[in-house]
Amino acid sequence: MDVNQPFDRRSLLLAGLGSAAALAAGCASSTRRTHTASLPGPVWPHERTPAPSSTPAPSSTTALQRVRVVPRANWTASQPKLWDTKPMGAIRRITVHHDGMAPVRLAGPGDVADRLELIRHVHVENNGWADIGYHFVVDPQGRVWAARPLDRQGAHVRDHNEHNMGILVLGNFEEQTPTPRALAALDALIVEAAAVNRVPLSEIRTHREWNPTACPGATLQQHMNSARSGRGRIAQHVA
Numbered sequence: 001m002d003v004n005q006p007f008d009r010r011s012l013l014l015a016g017l018g019s020a021a022a023l024a025a026g027c028a029s030s031t032r033r034t035h036t037a038s039l040p041g042p043v044w045p046h047e048r049t050p051a052p053s054s055t056p057a058p059s060s061t062t063a064l065q066r067v068r069v070v071p072r073a074n075w076t077a078s079q080p081k082l083w084d085t086k087p088m089g090a091i092r093r094i095t096v097h098h099d100g101m102a103p104v105r106l107a108g109p110g111d112v113a114d115r116l117e118l119i120r121h122v123h124v125e126n127n128g129w130a131d132i133g134y135h136f137v138v139d140p141q142g143r144v145w146a147a148r149p150l151d152r153q154g155a156h157v158r159d160h161n162e163h164n165m166g167i168l169v170l171g172n173f174e175e176q177t178p179t180p181r182a183l184a185a186l187d188a189l190i191v192e193a194a195a196v197n198r199v200p201l202s203e204i205r206t207h208r209e210w211n212p213t214a215c216p217g218a219t220l221q222q223h224m225n226s227a228r229s230g231r232g233r234i235a236q237h238v239a
Ligand SMILES: [Zn+2]
Pocket: 027, 028, 029, 096, 097, 098, 156, 207, 215, 216
C-alpha cells in the first residue's frame, strides 16, 4: 500500500463527534505548563549523522536502520498553533501511549487519517491545546505517522513534556492486543530515535510510568516491559 497516497476522507468524522467520544479521544493526560529551554534542537530520525567514534555503533539490523514516516499533510490540512507551544530542545526521553478509545479495526490509511483527525480535533477544540498531543503515531499496519512537529514540546505527559517525545500507538490495549506490525514499527521508531538523540534505555518509558493512568494499556505495557529487558528488541539496541 502506498502510504504517501493522498486521500480525503476526513470530512465525515467531525459530524459524528459526540461529547463522550470527544472526552475519551487520546489518553487524556497532559498539561500546557512547560518551561522554555534553549538547547540544541531535536534530531529527526531521517537526519541521522555519523556517531562520534567514542559512541559505540548500535548493532542494529537492516530493519532498524531507518523509519519511514507518513507526512502530516496526509492526514490533516491543519497547522499547529505554534505561538502556543514551547520549543522541544534536545530529546532526552521517549514516552509510549495508547489512544484508549473504543477498539476499532483500522483497515487502511483513510481510516487512520480519520482517527488522527478526530484525536487532533478533540485535543485542540475540547482540550484547548495547540495541536494533537503526540509527535508520532503508529497504526495497526505498522505505518508511522508524523503528528506534532518534533521541534515543539508535546502535550502527552502531565508536568513532564519537556524534552519528551510522545509516541501514540492506535488502539485500546486494555481491551485488545497490538498487532505484530505495530509493535515492530514502534520498536524500530524508538530504537532509531533513541540512537540519534542518545536517549538511554532508562528514559524510554510508558505513560503509566510517569503518572497514574492505565495508558498504554495492559498488553502494550507488557510488550514494553519485555522489549526493554534482557534480549528484548529495544534493549538489544539501546544502552
Ligand atoms: Zn498516555
